[in-house]
Amino acid sequence: MSPAVALAILVALVALAVAIGAVAKRRDGLRRAGGTLRFDAWDAYPAELGSRATLVQFSTEMCARCPQVRRMLHSYAEESDGLRHVEVDLTHRPDLSSRYRVLQTPTTFVVDESGAVRSRFHGVPQRHALTEALASL
Structure with missing residues:
Protein backbone atom coordinates (compact mmCIF):
# COMPACT_ATOMS: atom_id res chain seq x y z
CA MET A 1 0.00 0.00 0.00
CA SER A 2 1.36 3.38 -0.95
CA PRO A 3 1.78 6.07 1.69
CA ALA A 4 -0.76 8.30 -0.08
CA VAL A 5 -3.48 5.61 0.10
CA ALA A 6 -2.68 4.88 3.73
CA LEU A 7 -2.87 8.59 4.55
CA ALA A 8 -6.20 8.93 2.71
CA ILE A 9 -7.63 5.97 4.65
CA LEU A 10 -6.39 7.44 7.93
CA VAL A 11 -7.94 10.84 7.17
CA ALA A 12 -11.24 9.19 6.22
CA LEU A 13 -11.31 7.15 9.46
CA VAL A 14 -10.60 10.22 11.57
CA ALA A 15 -13.34 12.19 9.77
CA LEU A 16 -15.79 9.32 10.30
CA ALA A 17 -14.93 9.11 14.02
CA VAL A 18 -15.40 12.87 14.44
CA ALA A 19 -18.77 12.74 12.66
CA ILE A 20 -20.00 9.83 14.79
CA GLY A 21 -18.82 11.60 17.97
CA ALA A 22 -20.60 14.82 16.98
CA VAL A 23 -23.88 13.00 16.30
CA ALA A 24 -23.63 11.05 19.59
CA LYS A 25 -22.92 14.24 21.56
CA ARG A 26 -25.82 16.05 19.92
CA ARG A 27 -28.29 13.24 20.80
CA ASP A 28 -27.07 12.96 24.42
CA GLY A 29 -29.74 13.99 26.92
CA LEU A 30 -32.60 14.16 24.42
CA ARG A 31 -35.97 12.58 25.08
CA ARG A 32 -36.73 9.25 23.45
CA ALA A 33 -39.93 7.21 23.51
CA GLY A 34 -40.21 4.65 26.29
CA GLY A 35 -41.54 1.91 24.05
CA THR A 36 -43.37 -0.99 25.66
CA LEU A 37 -41.18 -1.28 28.75
CA ARG A 38 -42.68 -1.49 32.22
CA PHE A 39 -40.63 -0.70 35.32
CA ASP A 40 -41.10 -2.98 38.31
CA ALA A 41 -40.74 -1.07 41.59
CA TRP A 42 -39.26 -4.21 43.21
CA ASP A 43 -36.17 -3.70 41.03
CA ALA A 44 -35.42 -0.58 43.09
CA TYR A 45 -36.42 -2.10 46.42
CA PRO A 46 -37.48 -0.56 48.84
CA ALA A 47 -38.72 2.14 46.47
CA GLU A 48 -42.29 2.97 45.56
CA LEU A 49 -43.55 4.65 42.42
CA GLY A 50 -44.68 8.25 42.69
CA SER A 51 -48.38 9.06 42.56
CA ARG A 52 -47.86 11.09 39.36
CA ALA A 53 -44.54 9.88 37.99
CA THR A 54 -41.16 8.46 38.94
CA LEU A 55 -37.73 9.41 37.64
CA VAL A 56 -35.70 6.19 37.55
CA GLN A 57 -31.96 6.74 37.20
CA PHE A 58 -29.70 3.85 36.23
CA SER A 59 -26.12 4.41 37.33
CA THR A 60 -22.91 2.60 38.24
CA GLU A 61 -20.23 3.23 40.84
CA MET A 62 -17.70 4.30 38.20
CA CYS A 63 -20.05 6.68 36.35
CA ALA A 64 -18.59 10.18 36.24
CA ARG A 65 -21.81 12.01 35.30
CA CYS A 66 -24.17 10.07 37.59
CA PRO A 67 -23.74 12.30 40.69
CA GLN A 68 -24.67 15.35 38.61
CA VAL A 69 -27.80 13.61 37.31
CA ARG A 70 -28.66 12.37 40.83
CA ARG A 71 -28.58 15.92 42.21
CA MET A 72 -30.61 17.30 39.31
CA LEU A 73 -33.31 14.60 39.44
CA HIS A 74 -33.53 14.76 43.24
CA SER A 75 -34.06 18.52 43.21
CA TYR A 76 -36.55 18.19 40.37
CA ALA A 77 -38.54 15.59 42.34
CA GLU A 78 -38.54 17.78 45.46
CA GLU A 79 -40.06 20.67 43.47
CA SER A 80 -43.02 18.65 42.16
CA ASP A 81 -45.87 16.98 44.01
CA GLY A 82 -46.36 13.29 43.24
CA LEU A 83 -42.93 12.95 41.64
CA ARG A 84 -40.26 10.62 43.03
CA HIS A 85 -36.63 9.96 42.17
CA VAL A 86 -35.29 6.41 42.39
CA GLU A 87 -31.73 5.33 41.63
CA VAL A 88 -30.81 1.82 40.53
CA ASP A 89 -27.12 0.88 40.78
CA LEU A 90 -26.32 -1.49 37.91
CA THR A 91 -23.01 -2.38 39.57
CA HIS A 92 -24.98 -4.50 42.04
CA ARG A 93 -27.83 -5.45 39.68
CA PRO A 94 -26.26 -6.06 36.23
CA ASP A 95 -29.24 -8.23 35.22
CA LEU A 96 -31.39 -5.09 35.02
CA SER A 97 -29.28 -3.59 32.24
CA SER A 98 -30.44 -6.25 29.80
CA ARG A 99 -34.03 -6.30 31.08
CA TYR A 100 -34.43 -2.55 30.60
CA ARG A 101 -32.01 -2.27 27.65
CA VAL A 102 -29.65 0.15 29.38
CA LEU A 103 -26.47 0.48 27.33
CA GLN A 104 -24.87 3.46 29.09
CA THR A 105 -25.00 5.24 32.39
CA PRO A 106 -26.57 7.49 33.33
CA PHE A 121 -32.90 9.75 28.38
CA HIS A 122 -29.35 8.61 27.69
CA GLY A 123 -26.70 10.70 29.37
CA VAL A 124 -27.51 13.88 31.29
CA PRO A 125 -31.17 14.79 30.63
CA GLN A 126 -31.75 18.26 29.27
CA ARG A 127 -33.98 20.08 31.73
CA HIS A 128 -36.44 21.36 29.14
CA ALA A 129 -36.79 17.88 27.63
CA LEU A 130 -37.43 16.45 31.11
CA THR A 131 -40.09 19.11 31.72
CA GLU A 132 -41.78 18.23 28.42
CA ALA A 133 -41.73 14.52 29.25
CA LEU A 134 -43.41 15.13 32.61
CA ALA A 135 -45.93 17.55 31.11
CA SER A 136 -47.03 14.88 28.64
CA LEU A 137 -48.17 12.56 31.46
Missing part, protein backbone atom coordinates in the same frame (compact mmCIF):
# COMPACT_ATOMS: atom_id res chain seq x y z
CA THR A 107 -29.86 6.49 31.76
CA THR A 108 -33.09 7.97 33.09
CA PHE A 109 -36.65 6.70 32.67
CA VAL A 110 -39.80 8.73 33.18
CA VAL A 111 -42.26 6.17 34.55
CA ASP A 112 -45.96 6.85 35.07
CA GLU A 113 -47.93 5.76 38.16
CA SER A 114 -48.73 2.35 36.60
CA GLY A 115 -45.05 1.55 35.88
CA ALA A 116 -45.09 2.18 32.12
CA VAL A 117 -41.91 3.80 30.81
CA ARG A 118 -43.08 6.92 28.96
CA SER A 119 -39.71 8.45 28.10
CA ARG A 120 -36.04 7.64 28.41
Whole structure:
Protein backbone atom coordinates (compact mmCIF):
# COMPACT_ATOMS: atom_id res chain seq x y z
CA MET A 1 0.00 0.00 0.00
CA SER A 2 1.36 3.38 -0.95
CA PRO A 3 1.78 6.07 1.69
CA ALA A 4 -0.76 8.30 -0.08
CA VAL A 5 -3.48 5.61 0.10
CA ALA A 6 -2.68 4.88 3.73
CA LEU A 7 -2.87 8.59 4.55
CA ALA A 8 -6.20 8.93 2.71
CA ILE A 9 -7.63 5.97 4.65
CA LEU A 10 -6.39 7.44 7.93
CA VAL A 11 -7.94 10.84 7.17
CA ALA A 12 -11.24 9.19 6.22
CA LEU A 13 -11.31 7.15 9.46
CA VAL A 14 -10.60 10.22 11.57
CA ALA A 15 -13.34 12.19 9.77
CA LEU A 16 -15.79 9.32 10.30
CA ALA A 17 -14.93 9.11 14.02
CA VAL A 18 -15.40 12.87 14.44
CA ALA A 19 -18.77 12.74 12.66
CA ILE A 20 -20.00 9.83 14.79
CA GLY A 21 -18.82 11.60 17.97
CA ALA A 22 -20.60 14.82 16.98
CA VAL A 23 -23.88 13.00 16.30
CA ALA A 24 -23.63 11.05 19.59
CA LYS A 25 -22.92 14.24 21.56
CA ARG A 26 -25.82 16.05 19.92
CA ARG A 27 -28.29 13.24 20.80
CA ASP A 28 -27.07 12.96 24.42
CA GLY A 29 -29.74 13.99 26.92
CA LEU A 30 -32.60 14.16 24.42
CA ARG A 31 -35.97 12.58 25.08
CA ARG A 32 -36.73 9.25 23.45
CA ALA A 33 -39.93 7.21 23.51
CA GLY A 34 -40.21 4.65 26.29
CA GLY A 35 -41.54 1.91 24.05
CA THR A 36 -43.37 -0.99 25.66
CA LEU A 37 -41.18 -1.28 28.75
CA ARG A 38 -42.68 -1.49 32.22
CA PHE A 39 -40.63 -0.70 35.32
CA ASP A 40 -41.10 -2.98 38.31
CA ALA A 41 -40.74 -1.07 41.59
CA TRP A 42 -39.26 -4.21 43.21
CA ASP A 43 -36.17 -3.70 41.03
CA ALA A 44 -35.42 -0.58 43.09
CA TYR A 45 -36.42 -2.10 46.42
CA PRO A 46 -37.48 -0.56 48.84
CA ALA A 47 -38.72 2.14 46.47
CA GLU A 48 -42.29 2.97 45.56
CA LEU A 49 -43.55 4.65 42.42
CA GLY A 50 -44.68 8.25 42.69
CA SER A 51 -48.38 9.06 42.56
CA ARG A 52 -47.86 11.09 39.36
CA ALA A 53 -44.54 9.88 37.99
CA THR A 54 -41.16 8.46 38.94
CA LEU A 55 -37.73 9.41 37.64
CA VAL A 56 -35.70 6.19 37.55
CA GLN A 57 -31.96 6.74 37.20
CA PHE A 58 -29.70 3.85 36.23
CA SER A 59 -26.12 4.41 37.33
CA THR A 60 -22.91 2.60 38.24
CA GLU A 61 -20.23 3.23 40.84
CA MET A 62 -17.70 4.30 38.20
CA CYS A 63 -20.05 6.68 36.35
CA ALA A 64 -18.59 10.18 36.24
CA ARG A 65 -21.81 12.01 35.30
CA CYS A 66 -24.17 10.07 37.59
CA PRO A 67 -23.74 12.30 40.69
CA GLN A 68 -24.67 15.35 38.61
CA VAL A 69 -27.80 13.61 37.31
CA ARG A 70 -28.66 12.37 40.83
CA ARG A 71 -28.58 15.92 42.21
CA MET A 72 -30.61 17.30 39.31
CA LEU A 73 -33.31 14.60 39.44
CA HIS A 74 -33.53 14.76 43.24
CA SER A 75 -34.06 18.52 43.21
CA TYR A 76 -36.55 18.19 40.37
CA ALA A 77 -38.54 15.59 42.34
CA GLU A 78 -38.54 17.78 45.46
CA GLU A 79 -40.06 20.67 43.47
CA SER A 80 -43.02 18.65 42.16
CA ASP A 81 -45.87 16.98 44.01
CA GLY A 82 -46.36 13.29 43.24
CA LEU A 83 -42.93 12.95 41.64
CA ARG A 84 -40.26 10.62 43.03
CA HIS A 85 -36.63 9.96 42.17
CA VAL A 86 -35.29 6.41 42.39
CA GLU A 87 -31.73 5.33 41.63
CA VAL A 88 -30.81 1.82 40.53
CA ASP A 89 -27.12 0.88 40.78
CA LEU A 90 -26.32 -1.49 37.91
CA THR A 91 -23.01 -2.38 39.57
CA HIS A 92 -24.98 -4.50 42.04
CA ARG A 93 -27.83 -5.45 39.68
CA PRO A 94 -26.26 -6.06 36.23
CA ASP A 95 -29.24 -8.23 35.22
CA LEU A 96 -31.39 -5.09 35.02
CA SER A 97 -29.28 -3.59 32.24
CA SER A 98 -30.44 -6.25 29.80
CA ARG A 99 -34.03 -6.30 31.08
CA TYR A 100 -34.43 -2.55 30.60
CA ARG A 101 -32.01 -2.27 27.65
CA VAL A 102 -29.65 0.15 29.38
CA LEU A 103 -26.47 0.48 27.33
CA GLN A 104 -24.87 3.46 29.09
CA THR A 105 -25.00 5.24 32.39
CA PRO A 106 -26.57 7.49 33.33
CA THR A 107 -29.86 6.49 31.76
CA THR A 108 -33.09 7.97 33.09
CA PHE A 109 -36.65 6.70 32.67
CA VAL A 110 -39.80 8.73 33.18
CA VAL A 111 -42.26 6.17 34.55
CA ASP A 112 -45.96 6.85 35.07
CA GLU A 113 -47.93 5.76 38.16
CA SER A 114 -48.73 2.35 36.60
CA GLY A 115 -45.05 1.55 35.88
CA ALA A 116 -45.09 2.18 32.12
CA VAL A 117 -41.91 3.80 30.81
CA ARG A 118 -43.08 6.92 28.96
CA SER A 119 -39.71 8.45 28.10
CA ARG A 120 -36.04 7.64 28.41
CA PHE A 121 -32.90 9.75 28.38
CA HIS A 122 -29.35 8.61 27.69
CA GLY A 123 -26.70 10.70 29.37
CA VAL A 124 -27.51 13.88 31.29
CA PRO A 125 -31.17 14.79 30.63
CA GLN A 126 -31.75 18.26 29.27
CA ARG A 127 -33.98 20.08 31.73
CA HIS A 128 -36.44 21.36 29.14
CA ALA A 129 -36.79 17.88 27.63
CA LEU A 130 -37.43 16.45 31.11
CA THR A 131 -40.09 19.11 31.72
CA GLU A 132 -41.78 18.23 28.42
CA ALA A 133 -41.73 14.52 29.25
CA LEU A 134 -43.41 15.13 32.61
CA ALA A 135 -45.93 17.55 31.11
CA SER A 136 -47.03 14.88 28.64
CA LEU A 137 -48.17 12.56 31.46
